[in-house]
Amino acid sequence: MSRFFRVAWIVLRKDLTVEMRSLEIFSTSLFFAVSVVLFFAVAFVQEGRALDGAAAGILWIAVAFAGTLALGRTFERERQAETLRALLLAPADRPAIYVGKLLGIIALLLVTEVVLLPLIAYLFQAGFFSHLLWLAAILLAGTVGYCAVGTLFAAMLVRARSRDVLLPILLYPIAIPVIIAGVRATATLVAPEFDVALARFWLSLMAAYDVVFVTLALWSFEPLMTD
Amino acid sequence: MPKWFTPASVICALMFAVSPLLIANAPFESTMGLVQKISYYHMPSAWIFLIAGIVCGVASIRYLFQGNLSQDRLAQAAAELVVLFGALAIVTGPLWARKAWGVWWQWDVRLTSSLMGWMVSVAYVLVRKYGGPGSDKLAAGLALFGMANVPFIYISVNYWRTIHPKTSVVPKLPLQMGIPFWFCVVAFVLLFTLLLRLRVRLEEQRARVDELYLALD
Numbered sequence: 001m002s003r004f005f006r007v008a009w010i011v012l013r014k015d016l017t018v019e020m021r022s023l024e025i026f027s028t029s030l031f032f033a034v035s036v037v038l039f040f041a042v043a044f045v046q047e048g049r050a051l052d053g054a055a056a057g058i059l060w061i062a063v064a065f066a067g068t069l070a071l072g073r074t075f076e077r078e079r080q081a082e083t084l085r086a087l088l089l090a091p092a093d094r095p096a097i098y099v100g101k102l103l104g105i106i107a108l109l110l111v112t113e114v115v116l117l118p119l120i121a122y123l124f125q126a127g128f129f130s131h132l133l134w135l136a137a138i139l140l141a142g143t144v145g146y147c148a149v150g151t152l153f154a155a156m157l158v159r160a161r162s163r164d165v166l167l168p169i170l171l172y173p174i175a176i177p178v179i180i181a182g183v184r185a186t187a188t189l190v191a192p193e194f195d196v197a198l199a200r201f202w203l204s205l206m207a208a209y210d211v212v213f214v215t216l217a218l219w220s221f222e223p224l225m226t227d
Numbered sequence: 228m229p230k231w232f233t234p235a236s237v238i239c240a241l242m243f244a245v246s247p248l249l250i251a252n253a254p255f256e257s258t259m260g261l262v263q264k265i266s267y268y269h270m271p272s273a274w275i276f277l278i279a280g281i282v283c284g285v286a287s288i289r290y291l292f293q294g295n296l297s298q299d300r301l302a303q304a305a306a307e308l309v310v311l312f313g314a315l316a317i318v319t320g321p322l323w324a325r326k327a328w329g330v331w332w333q334w335d336v337r338l339t340s341s342l343m344g345w346m347v348s349v350a351y352v353l354v355r356k357y358g359g360p361g362s363d364k365l366a367a368g369l370a371l372f373g374m375a376n377v378p379f380i381y382i383s384v385n386y387w388r389t390i391h392p393k394t395s396v397v398p399k400l401p402l403q404m405g406i407p408f409w410f411c412v413v414a415f416v417l418l419f420t421l422l423l424r425l426r427v428r429l430e431e432q433r434a435r436v437d438e439l440y441l442a443l444d
Contacts, residue, residue: 149372156368161359169353170365173346174372177379209379216375223291224368 004099007092011100012107015074019108025073030112033066037116041123055126056186060142060179062116064172067109067146071154072167074105079158094225095218102151102214109143126190134199135189141206142182145213149174152217156224181206228428236421242414249407256404262326265319267408270397271415272315273341279308279419280344280374283351287370290363296434299363302370303355304426308419309348317345337391340380347373 019025040058044051078084087097117135121128128135153170157163185202188195246267256263283305290298320338321331332338347369354366400408 152368153365156361156365159361160365162357166354166358166365169350170369173343173350174369174376176343176346177376180380205379205382212375212379213372216372220291220368220371224364 004093004096007096008099008103011087011097012103015101015104016107018077019104024077025070026108026111028073029066029069029108030115032069033062033112033116034119036062036065037120037123045123050124050126053187053190055120055124055128055190056183058124059113059116059120059186060182062120063109063113063143063182064146064175064179066112067105067143067150068168068171070105070108070112071147071150071171072157072164074101075154075158076163084158088225094222098151098155098217098221101155102147102217105147105151106143109147110139113139113143128186128189131189131194134203135186137203138182138185138189138199138206141203141210142178142185145178145206145210146175146182148210148213148217152221152224155221178206178209181209229424232421232424235417239414239417239421242410242417246407246411246414249410253407254401254403259327262323265323267411269316269319269323270408271412272312272319274412275415275419276309276312276316276341276345279305279312279423280348282423283309283348284370284374287367288374291367291371297431299367300427300430300434301423302367303363303430304423306348306351306355306366306370307426308422310345310352311422312415312419313341313345313348316341333391335391336381340377343380344373344377347376 037058040054040061044054044058075084078087088094090097117128120126150167150171153174154163154167157166157170160166181202185199185206188199188202250264250267253264253267255261283302286298286302286305289295290302320341324333325331351366351369351373354362354369358365397408
């Protein structure tokens, strides 16, 4: 078991080191997410008043779009350098490699979210920050669920011809429940009155989704990645 | 083709030819009137949509973990039928809803989960068609996750209100409405079986041609 986590940690550290040196994925996907938010701000904020409840939806749309970009790029990098084959040939558990990759993408998206939140809060006058712990839990649960499915599909798509087009096609229909739950949970935070029971319901739904989808991904990563 | 295929196709065609007459002669439902008659086609297509989805999911999982190529062909054939029957259900539903509820669409649990399931099947077909080599595994993975998705969509939308009629109305149908209804169900099941068999056969032939081609080389 400790070997499993050691492999995952090595893959994670490698990904973070590469990213820290180039900042390629972080800067490009953040720029993209900010552009998306600005488009929505132009469309939905009129005369200084934002549409009710729009902020929660826009946060998750921006995260989903930026996530797709980041997911595609992390594996594209491995493919270009021919390192994915090396990674898969390494005497390590395949699921451990998956976990390492997954943690790297989650970390990247969480940082993106931290930058996006104040921007959306500012543009849409949304009070995300009144319940910080809830906010952190909701963002973490949603991001884990989205990335769990995304990492698996992005890894499988490395060998496919039209991977850039296929990733959203595969990922979005499957990620819909977690995005619904994320939007609804975040909406409870910006609502005039914070409904704890409702927030707890959506959060636990996301947590259940995370558990099921991470388990499924770990279980099917091996057969899906073998030719 | 198996021996039963031709007679079964003839029976199926006849049943679909007769079904409008039976439906037209069935009594009017007291509150909804004429528009309720859509349900004679809507419900069977929705059921087949569900059955085809289950066939596709189970076959995909078996293909993924046992590597059985015939299961992959079955999954592909079933996925295309999910798209077909799902489209029928999703088109006929709003036609009825416009009259019964006053709106075309409602984010109700059944409608939403059907739409999402249908989207997964469309994604499956797109991946199969444009994914190139290795798309069989990709599609099987999609079907596996698509099946796991259903309960989550169901729970998340069930939290909102629901207005879709329950299936519990079926056993309570009066005989004059029950006969045309079950007649349509049988016709749809027959159509599904025939199309599935036909589509699997096409893939089998394709695989054989590939094999022969490779043997010639």
